[in-house]
Amino acid sequence: MNKNFSFKLHFPILVFGIAAPFLFPGLQLQFATLWVMVLFALTWDIMGGQMGYNSLGNIFFFGVGMYTSVLFQVGQFAEIGAYTAAHGGDSFTFTNAEYYQGLVIGIIMSGVVAAITAALLGWTVFGLRGPYFAIGTLGMAIAAGELMGTWEWVGAGSGISVPVFPGSAYARSLLFYFLCFGAAVLTFVAVQWIYKTRFGLAVNAIRDDEEKAEAMGIHTLRYKTVAWSISAFFVGISGALFGNITGIIEPLEVAFPTVTFGIFMVAMTLLGGKGTLWGPVLGAILFHTLKEVTWTYxxxxxxxxxxxxxxxxxxxxxxxxxxxLMEKFPEKFGIVVENKEATR
Amino acid sequence: MTNYVIEVEGVTKSYGGVVANQSISMKVPDGKITGLIGPNGSGKTTLFNSIVGYHPIDEGSIKFKGQEISSLRVPQIARLGLLRTFQQTRIYSNMNCIENMLISVPHRKMGFADMFGEREDKATMEEVERLLDFVGLYEKRRLRSGDLSFGQQKLLEFAMALMNKPEVLLLDEPTAGINPTLINGLIDRLRRANEEFGITLFVIEHNMRVIMNMAESIYCLAHGEMLAHGSPDEIQNDQRVIDAYLGAH
Known part of the structure; x- marks a missing residue:
């Protein structure tokens, strides 16, 4: 894709992203969710599109990030077990400083813990290929939701509530809107950069023919693990943000929503065009818009x-x-026969 | 004294009940072109797969430059400088030729940070263009490699192997399915890769004209066992080889 085209898309999207919460104050959280969807699609595409590993369990890291964040947000200032206790639990209030410190550390740690989890799981899960990988990862996400639902310390099935935002409702939705927007932009910049490095070529090679990539000496397991960790890092952060938007974290519907968000991330990427930089972004925008319209009307x-x-x-x-578009207008994407005289 | 880069000693490999290789011993001399022939199903590709670590062997030893490699995995062996091409050509079909070449750089010394390293530095790009020119694919370098013809894909795979700067290249039927004029070009390029780049070649080939012309020594397999070894002349006149493989003319 040429630079000009990318810039033509970057700029209006940035302007729109910054202006949207002020232009449509009633839709701030819908727009925040839109950016989370963009992030979902971009991170799913690292695995499913660029590397050819169709993970149905990436939503696992959403839940991991969500729980990690709230545990750091609460755990720094209160005893978790007492905080989540169903009966006779203490009530806690957080000071402004505690809230913001908790939030910042919670968001950062959600990404870090999700990435580390992905790296550890990668050693076993990457033994699976094709449909087995898809089902294996799906099972992982479903199991995680069920397991969290039985873990009393983190609130089990009744969930765990997120510290209450210390300001107005408007300030809250504005803050989380911009955090979601920022996370999506950061994700885009990160994936755009990694695809331009050797990493991009390596994961594409794994997608096209992993056996060949191994035979050429590529460190396939290393690339796959890092790809998944990068994907998990950003999904984890989105989990932290979404948990804070929702206010209460419940294991099955909020933290590990395999049949909604977990499938949406795949559907959005396929709609926009997997294995491309802009496809997931366009797919997420279209999909989310259609979803909101049908839900409303x-x-x-x-x-x-x-x-x-x-x-x-x-x-x-x-x-x-x-x-x-690439099939229809290949020359726009640099797919051309070029002889020496034309270039030298 | 001849240096041997690959030394295979008593290698046995069976799949289920089929013994594909029965205590095979052979040596590939450094810097030379060595051939491997034999009827279909005689165990040639199995031997290749054993050497490059595609599957574990049942018995025996395989050494690359004196180092035992029979317990190493495919990517580790490739990074030592022992590379193979496939009988069914394998390229990265959704990537263009340049990208196919760029990711084929040697991964021997790649550390963690190199994963995010510059992929199109000037020296690498020059090498890519030079090699694509060498195999005659320069003009098509921006096309999706999966859209190239079969023969061109084969040439691309060969160029990718050269890009990897291997010390030894195992070629599994490099001329199969390629038209006669292109075969001459390919033989020429294989020879030049051997002479100019100093790459040792170990080649499976059914085209007798090709292998007899290129190789300095030839091994012949039949029914999973090593039938004969010698110079092209010796092989062509070996009665066992004629009976099992070449047939009487």
Whole structure:
């Protein structure tokens, strides 16, 4: 993709991102969710699109990040067991300083812990290929939700509430809007950069033919583990933010929502075009917009509409929007026959 | 004294009940072109796979430059400088030729930070263009490699192998499925890779004209056992080889 095209997209999106919460004050949290969706799609594409490992369990790191964050937010100032106790639990209030210190450390640690978890799991999970990898990771995410639901210390099935924001509701949604927007921008910048380095080529090589990549001496396991850790890092951060937006973290629906967010991240990437930089971004924007519109105007039919979209996409339009554009206008993407005289 | 880069000693490999290689012993001399022939199913590719660590061997020893490698894995052996190409050509089909070449740089000394290293520095790009030119794919370098013709993919795979700067290159039927004019070009390039870049070649080939012309010594396998070894002339006149493989003319 040429620089000019990228800039033409970067700039309006940045301007829109900054202006949106002021232009549509009533939709701040919907827009915050949109950026989380963009982040989801971008991080899923590192694995599913660029590296060819279709993980259905990336949402696992969302929950890991969410729980990590709240445990750091609370745990620095209070005893977790007492905080989450269902009966006779103490009540806690956090000072402003405690709240913000907790939030910053919670967000950072959510990314770090998710990345480390991915690295540790990678050693075992990357023994699986193709559909087995997809099912294995899905199982991991479902199991995590169920296990968290039985762990009393973190609130078990009734969940754990996030420290209450010490300001107005408007300030709260504005803060978390910009944190989500910032996280999405950071993710985009990070993936754009890594795809330009040797890393991008290596994960593409693994996608196209992993056996060949091994035969050429590429450190395949190292690349796969790092790819997953990078993906997990940003998903973990999004989990921390989303947990704080929701206010209460419940294991199955909020922290490990495998059948909603977990599948959305795949569907959005496929819609936009997997294995491309901009595909996931476009896919997330379209998907989320359609989802919000159907939820608002066709309530009762919203899942049908999403189902139809996914089926049409997968059956008739597998390459997604960016993939289709690349097929249609290859020369715009630098796919040309070029003789020596033209270049030297 | 001849230096041997690959020394195979009593290697046995069986799949289920089929003994694909039965105590095979052979040596590949440094800097030379060595051939490996034999009828289909005689165990040639199995031997290749054993050497590059694709599967564990049942018995025996495989040494690369004196180092035992039979327990190493594929990427580790590749990073030592022992590389193979595949019978069914394998390239990264969704990437263009340049990208295929760029990721084929040697990974021997790559540390953790090199994962995010510069991939298109000037020296590497010059090497990429020179090698793509060498195999005649320069003009098509920006095309998706999966869209190239079969023969061109084969040439690309060969160029990728050269990009990796191996010491030894194991080629599994490099000329299979390539048209006669291109075969001559490929033989020429294989020879030049051997002479100019000093790469030792160990080649499986069914095209007798090719292998008899190129190789200095040839091993012949049949039914998983080493049938004969000698110069091209000796092999061509060996009655056992004629019976098992070449057939009477």
């Amino acid at each position: 066709f309530l009762g039919w919203q899942w049908v509409a999403l189902g139809v979209l996914i089926i049409v996409n997968v059956v008739f339009f597998q390459q997604g929007i960016m993939g289709w």
